[in-house]
Amino acid sequence: MGIIRIPRPQLTRRQILQISGLPWLNFLLGGCGTPIFEDVAGKLSEPLNQKVESLIFQPQKLVPEFSRNQIESNALIVNTFRDTPIIDIEKYRLIVDGEVNNPLNLSMKEIQALPLTSMIIRHICVEGWAAIVEWAGVQMSEIVALAQPKETVKYAYFLSGDSYYSSWDIASAVHPQTLLAYQKNGELLPVDNGAPLRLASPIKLGYKQSKWVIRITLVSNLSVYKGYWEDQGYEWFAGV
Ligand SMILES: Nc1nc2c(c(=O)[nH]1)N[C@H]1C(S)=C(S)[C@@H](COP(=O)(O)O)O[C@H]1N2
Numbered sequence: 232m233g234i235i236r237i238p239r240p241q242l243t244r245r246q247i248l249q250i251s252g253l254p255w256l257n258f259l260l261g262g263c264g265t266p267i268f269e270d271v272a273g274k275l276s277e278p279l280n281q282k283v284e285s286l287i288f289q290p291q292k293l294v295p296e297f298s299r300n301q302i303e304s305n306a307l308i309v310n311t312f313r314d315t316p317i318i319d320i321e322k323y324r325l326i327v328d329g330e331v332n333n334p335l336n337l338s339m340k341e342i343q344a345l346p347l348t349s350m351i352i353r354h355i356c357v358e359g360w361a362a363i364v365e366w367a368g369v370q371m372s373e374i375v376a377l378a379q380p381k382e383t384v385k386y387a388y389f390l391s392g393d394s395y396y397s398s399w400d401i402a403s404a405v406h407p408q409t410l411l412a413y414q415k416n417g418e419l420l421p422v423d424n425g426a427p428l429r430l431a432s433p434i435k436l437g438y439k440q441s442k443w444v445i446r447i448t449l450v451s452n453l454s455v456y457k458g459y460w461e462d463q464g465y466e467w468f469a470g471v
């Protein structure tokens with residue numbers, strides 16, 4: 232495995248700090264002791280009363296998939312709100328923390344040793360384009376189960392290497408077709424599409440599909456910050 236390097240402008244000092252130390256998500260999640268949580272369970276339109284464990288083991292309804300000859304190899308437009316981050320695959324770790332009994336710190340080798348799932352689905356961006364893509368990787372439910380969430384968990388926060396962030400309801404996060412993908416159309420995931428690890432799911436719009444995921448935090452309450460686009464007025468649930 233090599234080092235992923237891309238000829239892009241260097242990250243600012245602040246971005247590097249965000250990626251290495253991650254004080255930023257701690258702040259978002261109230262890690263400094265500031266009570267910035269709000270219990271929005273009653274305000275969001277979707278049912279959130281199912282416990283995480285039953286969601287993982289109850290079969291959820293599958294979205295029909297496409298066939299291989301329907302893949303649109305060049306239709307996926309790279310859509311990134313700022314520069315592609317520089318991530319050293321050898322040093323990369325996926326952190327899973329929050330309200331869990333078994334916090335995780337996984338290398339790509341460890342992630343790739345988990346069962347591989349692939350799916351051919353349509354990616355839909357609200358900017359008016361879509362693409363049928365084959366994604367392959369590990370099911371989010373696998374990762375969540377490994378972390379042994381406490382039964383209070385209702386949401387997952389995803390922090391990305393470019394400081395993008397989003398939050399999902401836990402039912403959608405552990406849907407069998409929600410993957411942490413490291414392959415696209417049968418090949419290693421390109422850096423611009425989120426390598427080493429990105430979210431891919433047919434049940435949410437494009438802006439929920441975080442690329443360069445470096446940290447997943449499972450929580451019982453959403454912060455006032457819900458996502459990069461969500462905090463600018465885009466719908467939070469963003470179901471397809
Ligand atoms: N980290 C990160 N993830 C992101 C974004 C981003 O800017 N940064 N853009 C989102 C949007 S709006 C879309 S449509 C998809 C695009 O994925 P692609 O660039 O692989 O086509 O990524 C999503 N995930």
Ligand SMILES: [Mo]
Binds near residue numbers: 356357437438
């Ligand atoms: Mo998008």
